[in-house]
Amino acid sequence: MIRFPYRAVSWLTPVALLVLWELLAQTGILPKQVLPAPSSVLVKAGDLLADGELVTNLLASLQRSATGFAIGASLGLGTGLLVGLSKVADALLDRSIQMVRAVPFLAILPLVIVWFGIGEAGKIFLIALGTAVPLYLTTVLGIRQIDPKLLEMTDVVGLGRAARIRWVVLPGALPSILGGLRLSLTAAWLALVIAETLGADAGLGFMATNAREFLQTDVIVLVVLIYAAIGILCDLVTRVLERRLLRWHPTYARLTA
Numbered sequence: 001m002i003r004f005p006y007r008a009v010s011w012l013t014p015v016a017l018l019v020l021w022e023l024l025a026q027t028g029i030l031p032k033q034v035l036p037a038p039s040s041v042l043v044k045a046g047d048l049l050a051d052g053e054l055v056t057n058l059l060a061s062l063q064r065s066a067t068g069f070a071i072g073a074s075l076g077l078g079t080g081l082l083v084g085l086s087k088v089a090d091a092l093l094d095r096s097i098q099m100v101r102a103v104p105f106l107a108i109l110p111l112v113i114v115w116f117g118i119g120e121a122g123k124i125f126l127i128a129l130g131t132a133v134p135l136y137l138t139t140v141l142g143i144r145q146i147d148p149k150l151l152e153m154t155d156v157v158g159l160g161r162a163a164r165i166r167w168v169v170l171p172g173a174l175p176s177i178l179g180g181l182r183l184s185l186t187a188a189w190l191a192l193v194i195a196e197t198l199g200a201d202a203g204l205g206f207m208a209t210n211a212r213e214f215l216q217t218d219v220i221v222l223v224v225l226i227y228a229a230i231g232i233l234c235d236l237v238t239r240v241l242e243r244r245l246l247r248w249h250p251t252y253a254r255l256t257a
Helices: 006-026 038-050 053-085 087-101 105-116 120-144 148-157 161-195 204-213 217-245 250-256
Strands: none
Touching: 006 038, 038 053, 038 217, 053 087, 053 120, 053 161, 053 204, 087 120, 105 120, 105 161, 120 161, 148 161, 161 204, 161 217, 204 217
């Protein structure tokens, strides 16, 4: 039986859009001041690579996002497990976290400047906050959606609390946790864009801000494409984790068969 090439087809749409974009730009339908051709953006990327500007700013953004993500993911996962497993923690923490979740990033930006100034701490705080909330929500949801019959079975076979968490609760919540990890990676980059407006002296956001001042549309488009490429890479990493960690899960196995 011939299998339909789903993975190959999934790349056809973005490639077709790039080709169409190039054609429209080369024929002048899209003015270069509005949206330069992909080939022009590629040439600009080569120039920025040659003088080291692109590498320096990319590394600065990656360092910020990695630090903020590590802190936020640890807090989100740890707090989610605590609230999901403890009614006392749920009563103490969940309401406050839900209130924080409802506050937009831009609304707390002035407060972050007051707290941390325009240094690196404020930027990392915003990224950590954006990362922690999605992972917290999906972790709690995953624990609460575990089939009660499975928990009853652990009582029947005499599993203790630690063994029940190890063999039933965590594996049952894992699909939801990995879904939250994907959302958190996306949120980390969204938060990075906002964070790098806080007087950054390096980073992709810094590049885009300077390019806006000098009407360098090709640099702005390049930054957007880099964000998109990193987002795709992060998504591929989470898919690899799902493939490795959820081999046992019947629903996931059926979807990937």
